[in-house]
Amino acid sequence: MITDTEFILKHIQQGCVTLSDGEFLIDRLVKYVGNGRIRWHVEFRGHRIELTTGQLKKQPTFRRKILEQAGVLPPQRAGAEYRRWAIELRKNAIVLPWRDRPVDAGFSIDRLVGHGDDRWTVEHQGKAIKFTTTKLRRQTSFRKRMLLKARVLPPQMDPAAYRKWMDWLIQNAAEAAPPTGDASVPEKSWLDDLPELAGWQDEALPEDID
Incomplete structure (x- = not known):
């Protein structure tokens, strides 16, 4: 460098x-x-x-x-x-x-990612800032959180314009990729239910011997 x-x-x-x-x-x-x-x-x-x-x-x-x-x-x-x-x-x-610091002119976000269950991530210049739907839709909460987490202050918008902008972002949000590898939860096999279907009871396991 x-x-x-x-x-x-x-x-x-x-x-x-x-x-x-x-x-x-x-x-x-x-x-x-x-x-x-x-x-x-x-x-x-x-x-x-x-x-x-x-x-x-x-x-x-x-x-x-x-x-x-x-x-x-x-x-x-x-x-x-x-x-x-x-x-x-x-x-x-x-x-x-x-x-009171000046707003950051030309503020824009890279993208909005939805995780389901009213959870979102705003990606801005390499930072990922987490939001709930409520905080995302409230301009005061959005500006405060962006300032706290990304050290950037979005400009103040007219309330109607902010709602329109946020609705557009949510409508065009990307969906988070499902977890891969070991992090993914495998589908339950019908074989897993065999002991229960057969009426088997879990036996108490012996205590570990040092």
Whole structure:
């Protein structure tokens, strides 16, 4: 797997724009807290780049994320200088609750899978989020569970539009594949009923001898 440094060097060779200290000015940093997690949103020239605390502390990862999402490369700072800069940046961050973070634009799910007995799984970017029919049909429950389990907040929809969208999803849901191999339950054979049909009684088994 390519490292952050290799990724950055490759883009420098391709002629990406490298900014100087005076050019790289972040509009603001927002710290979203809640649900046991902290996320940082770097707002820069109309872009909103989401980072974890670890990604913000590591200069190569920070530069890579900005390069990937904003198309420009922040200046390279000495290690100690970058740490001081990142600490000062975090001190001046605006703190907001997680529920107030911007909705994820272009939200979509990969597919909805039905398991029967009012059980469903929403598949989203490699994650499988379990739902009951009731929670799936309630927009508040759906958004809350997606945020908790997949760390993504679906946009708020008009109630009628949400019901229409969810009805379409349920109608076009895929069915879970039946279990295979040892997990499958074999059909009961009529031979299994022979002792009962013959009036046999189960005899008490002797206790195991060590």
